[in-house]
Amino acid sequence: MTNNSCRKSLISVNNELVRKILEDKFTLATTSFSNVYLGVWEGKNVVVKFFHEKHKPLAQKELSLIAQLEHENIIHLIGAGPSLPLNCSFLILEYANCHSLQNVLYDFSGVHYNLVNTLNWILQISRASDYLHRLCSPSVIHADIKPSNILGFDRLRLVKLGDFGSSTTTLSDEPSVFGTLCYMAPELWTVRSGEKLPYSEKSDVYSLTVTFWEFLAREPPNKILKRRDVADKFWSSITQRLPTLAGCPELLSIIIESGWAVNPMIRPTMFQLGRCLTSIIEQIFPVDSIIQGVDIPDDCLNFLKKL
Template identity: 30%
Template structure:
């Protein structure tokens, strides 16, 4: 038994103490099996050849350093045969949950936001490790595992991880989630994980495979990303989420937020997405582990429609641009449908205490507060509209100024060209006169 500097304890495990059951997947290297060790389910990751030994050693070294609830736990390793013994994720990968064949498990916007928050927490922990921080470099849904009936996410597959101090230029990761500086061969930092996180956020909200419409090889996706292509923006997505997502996949790594900032922003937004601890209704595990693309059956469409209905409620909570007193929240998603939306849209500190239903005075005060809240939100909506209008006018003004400057420059250049043309014409005429004079003199002498 060895205790690492991170406080993790892992063992030298004898293979005969492990009861291997069945293969459940494949990582960056090797095959992953479900097994039983010391009476509990575990995942066994093996190597298939000596060529995979380096990746095995990398994962062993990196996993032995980490201890976080959102990172898969390493219990120990075997020397003969060589394998890692890790925490088993009974719900499979996030990728399989998102894109498995029908019937697809239903999840809400709260689950989607919670998964992304948990991923950010795990990666922020890696980036903040001392004395040497880690970059994962292959962050994608196939490497994000789910436990606790789909409510808890854990990052796995550290075969490509490296120290942040080591600026790498070799091509690691997977094309759809890979930051452009990675496949372009540039020096890259921990911000490549931030780019991948932004793509994952888009994927769990839309339940679509990123860049699936491009088709072709990974190089087609890399070329598109290099030229600035990103997943299409999501109609109706709350502005704070859209801004965070697009900042994360910015072309320039320096413009992307740190993963710690991502984590803090997501933590703040989660108060608008209650119910993320509700267990998912998952199909039989063997079906959940099957690979396959999602098909657009009526069931899948119904689930996605319900998902977007919930997202629309969250839009109303996050954006105070629309005031509609007739709209009520969905009680099935954790909100009381009897409470007006104006109440829910208020900042938590401004929300009044729930009234006493048996007290007319209490109910009157509460109703008055609601009316004031509606007026407040109406003013906020008008302010937001005016701010947007001002920004649009400023943008138009700047465009007009640029066009005027361009016109002035073109006029000036045209005047110069006319002047030069006039000078050249005069010079040419002078040369012609001299030539005529020379010809007449030659004729006279002859």
């Protein structure tokens, strides 16, 4: 895979060094594929993503993809190991000091953000996604855009897209590990005329639009779409749209309706979405002004350790 920029050399980290990095570790997340830890390297917090033994091929796949990426709104890969390029079982990534937008929405109390913050977050992720879609060759589909994979920096003035474990390219024949159901575009599940609809970059647009709705509504979409069993949830994710938000500006409602349209052809591209959001921000916010940061609790790291 190639793009229009050149990454610095990737650091190969052996087992002895990663043990030092994780001396005072604690677990940030545990999934069916990996364990994610907070560690310290050269005096700075880093994230270490360890893949379970049977899922090591996923580590190699994610490494080969993310190592080629360089964008201000994509999480930075620092190193990997234990023996590159053939043996990869863990990734070392930059640490987001404001944590994920999932944490901001539901875990930290007393966090207040406004419409400009929301528009700025979606704009930045649309730019990261546009880079993946248009400037990488072949195009990369993230396939799991949601608040927990959007990471915050600088009092949430800067956000970055992370976790490329579900990602694939438009030329890949390998099956992808697709993400979370309520953010998933209907073409990933529906069948028409005996054929499954192809997924594309527009699938990411759908996921980002649901995320946009969630930032505005401040409640999880799976709460709204909840059904009695898995089959009902599958069907609701395909046929049911989230409700229109009371008081939402008409233009934003139009963007959301087009962004989660069942027909992918109706959805805008990430480039078009970003251009529209830029225009809106410029209309409601002075061009030379600095976007106000969001206050995150000073003890949020200690809070996460207790979760």
